[in-house]
Amino acid sequence: MLIAAPAIAVIVGVFHQALPALGWQLFTKRTNSTGIQNAILGSLLFLLGVLIVAGTIGVGAGIYLAEFASGRTERALRFFSEVLAGMPSIVIGYIGYVTLVVEFHWSYSLLAAVMALSVLVLPYIVKTTEVALRNVPSALGEAAAGLGLPRSATVRQVLLPPALPGIVSGLVVALAISTGELAPLLFTAGFSDNDPTLHLFHHQVPYLTNVVFTDISIPGARAHATAAAAGVVTLGILLVLIAIGRILASRARRNTARMSL
Amino acid sequence: MSEMPAPTMTEPTVDPSVLAATPVDAQGTPRPVDAVFTVEQLAFFYGANQALRDVSLSIGRHEITALIGPSGCGKTTFIRCLNRLNDLIPGTRVEGRIDFNGSSLYAPGVRAIDIRRRIGMVFQKPNPFPKSIYDNVAIAPKVNGIRANMDELVEECLTRAALWDEVKGKLRDSAFSLSGGQQQRLCIARAIAIRPEVILMDEPCSALDPVATIRIEELMVELKSDYTIVVVTHNMQQAARVSDRTAFFTVDVSEGGRTGMMVEVGSTEQMFTAPSDQRTDDYITGRFG
Numbered sequence: 001m002l003i004a005a006p007a008i009a010v011i012v013g014v015f016h017q018a019l020p021a022l023g024w025q026l027f028t029k030r031t032n033s034t035g036i037q038n039a040i041l042g043s044l045l046f047l048l049g050v051l052i053v054a055g056t057i058g059v060g061a062g063i064y065l066a067e068f069a070s071g072r073t074e075r076a077l078r079f080f081s082e083v084l085a086g087m088p089s090i091v092i093g094y095i096g097y098v099t100l101v102v103e104f105h106w107s108y109s110l111l112a113a114v115m116a117l118s119v120l121v122l123p124y125i126v127k128t129t130e131v132a133l134r135n136v137p138s139a140l141g142e143a144a145a146g147l148g149l150p151r152s153a154t155v156r157q158v159l160l161p162p163a164l165p166g167i168v169s170g171l172v173v174a175l176a177i178s179t180g181e182l183a184p185l186l187f188t189a190g191f192s193d194n195d196p197t198l199h200l201f202h203h204q205v206p207y208l209t210n211v212v213f214t215d216i217s218i219p220g221a222r223a224h225a226t227a228a229a230a231g232v233v234t235l236g237i238l239l240v241l242i243a244i245g246r247i248l249a250s251r252a253r254r255n256t257a258r259m260s261l
Numbered sequence: 262m263s264e265m266p267a268p269t270m271t272e273p274t275v276d277p278s279v280l281a282a283t284p285v286d287a288q289g290t291p292r293p294v295d296a297v298f299t300v301e302q303l304a305f306f307y308g309a310n311q312a313l314r315d316v317s318l319s320i321g322r323h324e325i326t327a328l329i330g331p332s333g334c335g336k337t338t339f340i341r342c343l344n345r346l347n348d349l350i351p352g353t354r355v356e357g358r359i360d361f362n363g364s365s366l367y368a369p370g371v372r373a374i375d376i377r378r379r380i381g382m383v384f385q386k387p388n389p390f391p392k393s394i395y396d397n398v399a400i401a402p403k404v405n406g407i408r409a410n411m412d413e414l415v416e417e418c419l420t421r422a423a424l425w426d427e428v429k430g431k432l433r434d435s436a437f438s439l440s441g442g443q444q445q446r447l448c449i450a451r452a453i454a455i456r457p458e459v460i461l462m463d464e465p466c467s468a469l470d471p472v473a474t475i476r477i478e479e480l481m482v483e484l485k486s487d488y489t490i491v492v493v494t495h496n497m498q499q500a501a502r503v504s505d506r507t508a509f510f511t512v513d514v515s516e517g518g519r520t521g522m523m524v525e526v527g528s529t530e531q532m533f534t535a536p537s538d539q540r541t542d543d544y545i546t547g548r549f550g
Contacts, residue, residue, distance in 0.1 A: 070351075139388040143448070145349055147401040147455065148378030157400060162391045 014235065017228035020221070026229055031206060032193040034222075036230050042189075042196040042207040043179065043237070049114030050121060050178050055171055058122050062129025062167070067155050085123035089183040092119050097187035108190025111200040113207075116184035121174040128170025132163040132252065165252035172245035176238050182209040208234045293321025293506070297459060297489045298343060303357035305338055305347070311520045312338050316357070318508050318526040325481060325490045327500035327529065330510030331544065335521020336493040337385075339510070340461050343491065344380040345373040362458075378405060380459040381452035386468045387444035389436035389451070394419075394428050397436050397447055401455045414454060422450035423480050442473025449480065453488070460484065462492040466499065478503050497545060500529065507532040509541045 021034070029035025065077055096116035106112045136159050144154040160167075190204030191214070197203050208230045215227035296319040305313040313335040320326045328336045341347045342355060345366065359366040366376060378401075389397050398415045407414075415432070419425040424446040428439070436447055445465060452460055462481070466474040481490055481503050494500050500507050508526035512519055525538045536542045 137388075139384065139386065140390060142346065142349070142384065143388045143390065143451075146344065146346060146377055146382035146384070147451065148374045148376070149401060149404050150374060153404045157404065158390055 011235065014228050014231045018225055018232045021225035021229040022232070026233065030193055030195070031211060031226075034226070036208065036211050036226065036233065038193060038195045038206040039208045039211045039230060040233060042205045043209075043234070045110065045196050045198075045205065046114060046117060046185075046189075046207060047175050047179065047237075049110065050117050050175060051171065053114055054118035054122050054125055054174065054178075057118070058125025058174070059129050059167060059171070061122075062126045063133065063155060063160075065126065066130040066133035067151070067159065081123045081126050084119065085127075087119075089120055089181060092116055093184035093187035096184060101188055106200075107202045108188060108204045109199070109201045110189075110196065110203065110205050113185050113189035113205055116188045117178045117181060120181060120184055121178050124174045124177065125170055128173070129163075129167050132166030132170065133159055135166065135252075136162050163252075165248045169245045169248035169252060172241050172248065176241040176245065179234060179237050179241065180209065182213055185210065186213075208237075293319050293324060295322040296320060297322045297362060298491075299358075299360040299363075301358040301360075303339070303342065303355070303359060305335070305342060306354040306356075307350070308352045311518065313342075313521045314513075316510075316523040318523065320489065320491055321506065322489050323485055323487075324505040325485055325492060325503050327504035327507045328491065328493045328510060329495065329497055329500050329507060329544075330521075330524075331512060332495070333519055333521065334510040334512045336495075336510050337463055338521065339523075340463055340491060340493050343459070343461055344377050344382055346377070346382065348373045378455050379457050380461060381455070381457035383445070383448050383452055383460060383462045383465045385464045387441055387448055389439075389444050389447050392436060393433045394436050394439070394447060395432040398450050398454050401451065405455055407455065418450040418454045419447075421453055421484070422446045423476065423483075424450055440473070442469050442476060445469060445473070445477060446480065449477075449484075453484075457488065459489045459491065462490065464493050464495065466494070466496070474499070497533075501533050504529045509536070509538070509544065511540055511544070 025033075025035045027035065027037055027040065030038045061077065061081070065074060069077060093116055096112055096119070100106045100112040100115055101108060140158055140162070141154060144158045149158070185207060189207060189210070191210050192204045192206050194206075196205045211230035212227045212234070215223040215230070218224075298320040300316055300318050300320075303313065303316040304311060316335075316339055318326075328340065330336055338347065342359060343361075343366075347353050347355070355367055361376070361380070365371070390400065392400070395415055398418050399411050402409065402411070402414060416425060416429075419428060424443060427443060428434075428447075431438070436444060439447060445468075449460070449465075466477050469477065478499060481492065484490065492500075492504065505528065506526065507529045509524045509532065510521055511524050513522050524540050525532070525536065527537075532541065533545060536545060
């Protein structure tokens, strides 16, 4: 009850606020008019970027931790992953600003934003990947070892396939987390009333949480409704991602249950 | 579970020439003429805990050797020394000597992976991969680069494992669609697909019903002509039914810890009719265990 009530209150509240602005023009007009098309596209672009950058590194590190690392490397990797997990998102944004935006001369850009978001969700992906692999029954690893399969082939062909639904569901939830973030982006993405481009550097990128943040501080009902509408769309993306994640997670559980070894 | 460096191994204290001159095992029973494994004074440690001591026996080619004894007597630990599967457990150590076809199994430079390709294993519970029936058999030859007509190889192995007639119409179905007994025969087919010399079986029937058990036992006897089989069982009837030689293990609790040890080894007939050690007699006649 205590959990359901605030969730419902937020969703109903945001919807109510957004009502005057809801309509197709949200998706067809840009933020210099009555829509948020450019911000939606920018946010989706971030998702793709995080999937590529954090997905590759995070899944790779998770596999390494679960199956290959030992001793000092394992402890070090685990330590840094925990440090990252505890890092406030605003600090990640600030460091992204100081290094990527200023020092590397990337300016406010797609890549700087994607990197900051990736650092934020990386520990989560590492953890879920590692857990998914560790949940694969050890009897499978023994069977593979008993056949003289090399470690790499064992991981690729025997352990990864049953762990995949768990890994992907972790990825999807990581994307959901990054969808709602603002702090790391304030310092790295900039904003623009134009549609985002695929340029990695020097081109500012509009995104949904920025619309919520900016328009709410502009006086006037119109802007407030747009802010709420951006919130509704963010919530929508989030709910879709969470739904996908849950479907995959239940598939993962069924998978492991079937292998009652 | 990561691949650990080979456990440290002390060099043998037994002069091999003496062994050659006296072809008997510890208790004076004749050794098999053609031994695949020769084990001398094997001891095994999990960290500081000694799990096994005083194992000396030979395992004859194309014979079925049964390892019997009460729970915790080190049978499984011992059989996992034979294909170096214990290497996977960090902090384990082997002392003594195991010769496989005349050369030390634990010598520096011997890779556990190569050993396991020549010495296959079937586990206590059927553990097929979550793949199709076909892929379960084909995976090891594929990864090991065996160039063969894969369809023929799969059919041959499944036929050899007495499973072909039951699965030939559904090779692409998941291995989990099979019954427990069928899964275990699939695991045997998977093991023989890389053409090992030896098949180690660790209580292969303990999770199966009596009918499935009999099928596996019949299969073991059939496979004997091509493979050397070592089987751990705590079903004494099974040992008596299928094996040529039997080794009896027990638990020594005298020094505070629980250390498994081999008591005696001999032809199955002799072990079940006239064991030379009282402890074997007690176990076989059901006075303990």
